[in-house]
Amino acid sequence: MGERIAVIGAGVIGLSIARELAGREVAGRDITVLHDQDPLETTSAVAGALWFPYAAESSAAVDAMLGTSLRRFVAIAAEHPDAGVDLRSGIVIERMRDPERxxxxxxxxxxxxPSELPDGATGLRTITPLATMTEYLPWLRAQCEARGVRFERRAVDDVDALAHDFDTVIVAAGARGGTLLGDDSSVVPIRGQVVRVERRGISEFVLDDQNPAGLVYVLPRRDCVVLGGTHEPGETGLETDPAVEAAIIDRCTALVPALAGARIHSRAVGLRPGRETLRIEEVPGRAMRVVAAYGHGGSGMTLSWGTAQRVVALLD
Known part of the structure; x- marks a missing residue:
């Protein structure tokens, strides 16, 4: 019997890892994604999904992962129009004297x-991948299934209890990762609320994560425009707050007046897995081989393929 691998989590990190593992074509590998939420029920489905490092570790290792993910998304956008990934132009607004670039x-x-920016701000125009997650996550799952990855809806509370069924377990459970392993209390959920509105012909994104009134992003996907957002460490409520939603719409409309009166498409809340550093490593002392892969903050999509590559390198 070959190596039996379980990936816990069907968000963008878990799916990317499963797809990368399945693409290695190592003889005898058997891969199963264990999930208690379908991909479109995860925090990844709430994400704005713009390739941009946000609320994640800053290091040379992460810079390399950023590059890996960027190249993969550019290739997906070019080769797989059904994947829901587009290259979007837009503006990153800066409000610090010495902005991080x-x-x-x-x-x-x-x-x-400067005439295109708020008073006193600087900014950069760029082109970067933006994923429509209602299309990208199902596409990614289908890519896994086409390569033999199985999906099993199963709630996991004890990683070691999987030793009977699997030889290797990869914990890609987002904000639950530390709790699930029981050896890491450093993960802090970061609540994020968004509202999705009709496109209104808006084609460029705007990111203003240093706005003194609160986080602002306007992300035109294929099916809607995602307006955000909030950054609330330690908050875990999953109900949308109407007052918060109204404030998000006001902040976004102030930057993009074309949004005024836009019809609301849907609304959502997600919990980002905040951690000072990414945790991508083998976890010793378990009943089987265990690899941790969580702590991406607000950069899950942005670091997804880089994470998958690092996990595969550990296993290989």
């Missing part, structure tokens, strides 16, 4: 004319 090493960016 390390991410620009990965792609081209140019200075924005």
């Amino acid at each position: 390390a991410w620009t090493a990965q792609l081209q960016a140019s200075e924005v004319d």
